[in-house]
Amino acid sequence: MISFPWSLILTATFAFTGLVCLIHVLRHWNETRSPTRPDVGAARMDLIVHSNHLVMSIGMIAMVWVSTGTIATWGQVAFFAVLTVVMIIGGVGLRGRTPRISLASHIVLNAAMVWMLLAMPLLMAHPMDDGAHGDAGGEGHAGHHGDHAYSGDHAHHGDHAHSGGSDMAQAMAQTPDWATAVNWVAIALSALAAVWWLLLLVRSRRIGIHTLCHAVMGLGMAGMLALM
Structure with missing residues (x-):
């Protein structure tokens, strides 16, 4: 799905995020089941966020290499939609600008993920190259020269049919302008979310593995959205 070497770079990227989230979930799973913990609500929200990014990392790696089927695609869409609702409900009582913006960044990434899943057939569509047209044209010319029984008028109409079919195929293979525009919005918002976490990383003056x-x-x- 993604060309080399970006496929390896993205795989390593999401392997890192997935590993960090997996370790966090395994370490803190029991904390969310303790009724005596004073901040159990925050611990559960933290676990939801990391579980969300764990599944997201796995899904992104899969999309780098293969085309996900309909069931897998809609299953992921449902998963991220449900967790987005859960995060919104859980964030109602948040106080302070930093926690709210941080939660909003997670919601933004979920929205971008859902967009990527649903729009992948449109985003991965590209105009047919000239080589493909040349091959088709060559076959058309070969057929034309091989059949001398057709008159000039018949050949002329055949050329028009071939040209019209090529133009139609090219139009169908192009990504719609609206999809490109929405995709760039998703890219900008995802990058903005990353900038927010980088700012928190710089402000903390230490390497926070989860912030990173x-x-x-x-x-x-x-x-990944830009490469599609």
Whole structure:
């Protein structure tokens, strides 16, 4: 789906984010089941966010290499839609600008992921190259020269039919302008989410692995959308 070497770069990117999220989920799973923990709600939200990015990382790696089927695509769309609703509900009581913007960045990445899943057939469509036209044209000319029984008028109409078919195929193979525009909005928002986490990383003056993970996820999302 994605050409070399970007396929390897994106695979390594999402392998990193997936590994970080997996380790976090395994380490903190029991904390969300403790009724005596004072901040159990925050722990559960944190677990939801990391589980969300874990599944997202796996889904992104899969899309780098293969075309996901209809069932897998809609299953992921449903998963990310449900978790987005859960995160919105869980974020109602958040106080402070930083937690709210951080949660909004996760929601933005979920929206970008859903867009990528649904729009992939449009985003991966490209105009037919001249070589393809040349091959088709060559076959058409070969057929024309091989059949001397047709008159000039018949050949003329055949050329028009061939040209019309090629133009129609090219039009069908192009990504619609509206899809390109929406895709660039998704790229910009994903990059903005990554910038937010990078700013938090710089402001903290230390290497926070989870902050870095979210920043890398945003950059990876923006990069993959741009490559489609």
